[in-house]
Amino acid sequence: MNARMLNRPFDVAAVRAQFPILQRKVNGKPLVYLDSAASAQKPIVVLEAMGGAMLGSYANVHRGVHALANETTQAYEDARAAMGRFLNAPSDTIVFTKSGTQATNIVANGIELQPGDEIIVSVMEHHSNIVPWHIQRERRGAVIKWLDIDEDGRVDIQALARLITRRTKMVAITHCSNVLGARTPAAEIVRAAHERGVQVLMDGCQAAVHGPVDVTALGVDFYACTGHKLYGPTGIGVLYGKDLGPLRPFEGGGEMIDIVEQDRVTYNDPPHRFEAGTPPILEAIGLHAAIEWMASHDRAAAAAHEDALRDAAMEGLRGLNWVKLHGAAPDKAAIVAFSVEGAHPHDVAQLLDQQGVAVRAGHHCAQPLMKRLGVTATARASFALYNTLEEVDLFIEALKKARKLLV
């Protein structure tokens, strides 16, 4: 990237022009979409890539010898290589899954676990990095140990180190909370775990959206992310595994095998071993377009834009003495959870929706975190590259109006 590009200001109008959905109205008001942490909107290039494949070159992958099969296999494997570059990993460490959730399930199911073996998770995990371990607790007698966080989502590395014992098999922890926006100190976590001979699975479903991730530099063993938050399609996730070899297969079926006989089966090498059946071909092609689209921006300028949105939202909310903010770590991602005194988050979200403002309300698939924060639910505004400072103002004004109707 040359110096001119680095200095180029972030052109949010040009970004918005690539998202036709942002032009629509909701309840007669211009849409203000602040729910990108749940799922991001898609730029036109993603539709073009998927549509182009369907219209011009489509077949199943890794099966045929005809031209379309070869072209599609090439496109699918190109997507894998691009995802590898995105995370700075070799392409054969990249498994395409159906979601971020499936990525964590593949690891939880795939590792060796004896009764009494321990898994450490933080209390701010998304359910997709908790429930797979509960299932292992139920099925294989694994023990879940909980790493506490402070109110802003900060992790205490000493506390993590104290939780690790000879029975610990995995530290399974988020790289960025989908509620508090807090980023965890990934490199320190990996170091603390590895010094004690323990592997790390990091849930990067939010972190990979809000800044570059280098899994090789982090040294993390497994990393999960998801296409639909990365401006790509639904139906595709990614599992990076530094060494996928020892993992047991997750699902059985076509393409994940080597030899199938009546009384025995041998498996294909990773990553194909974990891609049973027809994989998300069009989704991989769409995700490839999405991450290329992300990479086409100066990511430092993009991050500065998101930080400005976050700061403006936090400042606006801090100015309302009837709002409680959840999560104020200074380097947090642009994800802002909040409660309105005396009002249920669902009512708040509904009144905002009437004014065209889309926020999420609920437990955000993070019930242990809700309990830790002493709430049952929160509202959450989350920001993406296409949001503007004017939209932050509209959100704050809409919230003031909602409050008047609520109390």
Ligand SMILES: Cc1ncc(COP(=O)(O)O)c(C=O)c1O
């Ligand atoms: C932190 C985090 N992890 C995992 C997931 C699950 O991803 P997916 O929807 O692809 O299963 C989400 C989605 O909300 C998330 O925010």
